[in-house]
Amino acid sequence: MTRSASSPPHPPHGAGQEQFLTILSREEALARFQSALFPRPIPSEERSLSEALGAALADDIAAIIDVPPFDRSNVDGFAVRSADIAAASQAVPTQLRLTGETIHCGTAPARTIEAGLATVIATGGPLPRGADAVVMVEHTQPAGDGAIEVRRSAAPGQLVSYAGSDIARGEMLLRAGTVLGSREIGMLAACGIASMNVARKPRVAVLSTGDELVQPGEALRPAAVYDTNGAIVSAAIAENGGEPVFHGAFADDEARLEKAMRAALAAADMLILSGGTSKGAGDVSHRIIARLGEPGIIAHGVALKPGKPLCLAVCDGKPVIILPGFPTSAMFTFHDMIVPVLRRMAGLPPRTETLVKARVPLRIPSERGRAEFVMVSLVEAESGLIAYPTGKGSGAITSFAQADGFLRIDALADHLPAGTQADVTLFSPHLRVPDLVIIGSHCTGLDLVLEPLARAGLTTRTLAVGSLGGLAAAKRGESDLAPIHLLDEASGTYNTHYLTDGLELVPGWRRMQGIVFRRGDARFEGKSIEDAVAAALADPACLMVNRNQGAGTRILIDRLLAGARPDGYWNQPRSHNAVAAAVAQKRADWGVTIAPVAHAAGLGFIPLAEEHYDFALVSVRKDRPAVQAFLRALQSAESRAALEKAGFRPA
């Protein structure tokens, strides 16, 4: 096929691998993509008023009637001729005879108001012929049969809304491009407009690719993960004016995938895939795209982090995109690069960006050569907003989903210095500043203690940065509490050694540490700690899983091993859960973790020592209502019972 100058070829590389040839800057890639797609007509469709919410009007709409459609009374009272009561006063009331008619809402008046007459009229009733004002019932008195006394004069037009005074027939009501919200829908309804032409929602086909993907609701088989991108991309399409059509996840089978992509694209305005765009041998989608239509691939590889492997193509006028497989990369590139195109196709204005200034508490390293977008959580310190990287990497869903926004590190910089005042682009225009900020080591027990706060309507932000990171944040005054479990090796005590001025210790709970193994393993089942470790060390086929340097658990393990380095020692995951997962999935035979985690994973457990999980409280923040609520919750019988039930021992 012929390629345009802007679409780089992808020659084979290595064993079935392909290379991105040209990495474009984010701006260049977006500009090339947009200029291949726009200008283009925006197709429209007729939509009923009840389905118009969020749509963009395709045409200008002028009012087809006057609103109100007739001169209308604003009050309950009497329709009169103002000249008749020009001299009326408290002292000398004017008497008017009633016509005998009552004008309700929705009744067209039959009688004319001649001099000296009045007619009973309801709020919203049409003014009868001859009348030019309305007098409130409170300003009148009955005067025998069929007559009233009026005790004050009225200006012409008093308490009358004239026809067309709200909306005049022929007036421009709403311009093309207006996004219809409830207020606009109200104006259309007032004019009796039941349907209108709006920009048709672009139909966007969504396909996930990868042999490992399982749809939510199905059972997870070994080595599989749930398809996150299918759901998130579909939802984000709907959030930005598109109509998602999710086709499911497809294995890396070129023939089947091509068939599915062709069918999906034929019935859609845009096709979005995720996964399989990087350098793996199974990455076939971009080869298929090159066969789907002209001009084909416009950018494959963008100097963007997250999102380097993003692939942008236009196939016979339709955008075709491969988002990176990592969920945070997929979400970020979708929002950054695809949303502008989707909104334009949907006739919607660009999304409004809300920026806030926030201080970066830590040095953030960055890869030179790619514009890096760092997802951040915002907390409020005395000095203003602080932006904490939510970074668990592009492969994590929470990096994006739990962030408040993102900041940008220039492609030429290799880091952002600590203390930088950065511009943070918010994901939502409303910034929620949490009532309580907890930064440190996370524990599932914490969720139990926070439950009553949530019920009381208090919002909490918990950032898991480890015990030492939490202490540092507390010392900088960025949090209320730092959950810590730090063993002082020399004294064998927990946490107290690590407190400095301005911090006080609030006892939390104890977590039993112990050896985990698969039930029925004779090397461990029914043994004491000493015998179990001896059995493990005696069997060369027995594989352990360790913990990272710096973890309290690691100190316990090194003591147990007394200098031994069994197979698996260098496998050093950073969490209690990872240890349990390694043992449960037979990647290791034993390790050390806490009892609640072992029990939740259905593993055998030999108790070893109790770890103290406590809170370093920032003293100057102690009187804050949310901190007080936390302290009360921590001591409550309810929380203590919940902690015990989950396998913790409240202090």
Ligand SMILES: Nc1nc2c(c(=O)[nH]1)N[C@H]1C(S)=C(S)[C@@H](COP(=O)(O)OP(=O)(O)OC[C@H]3O[C@@H](n4cnc5c(N)ncnc54)[C@H](O)[C@@H]3O)O[C@H]1N2
């Ligand atoms: N040797 C290299 N390896 C990688 C590079 C590189 O330049 N050289 N780039 C890395 C970057 S950056 C990214 S981002 C990822 C993206 O790779 P792919 O787009 O090819 O994605 P996959 O390999 O298919 O999957 C990556 C990862 O994401 C998971 N995934 C995929 N789809 C979904 C989904 N729908 N829902 C949930 N999770 C999904 C998948 O299981 C993998 O874990 O590549 C790096 N590698």
Ligand code: MOO
């Ligand atoms: O570009 Mo990847 O998206 O760094 O994670």
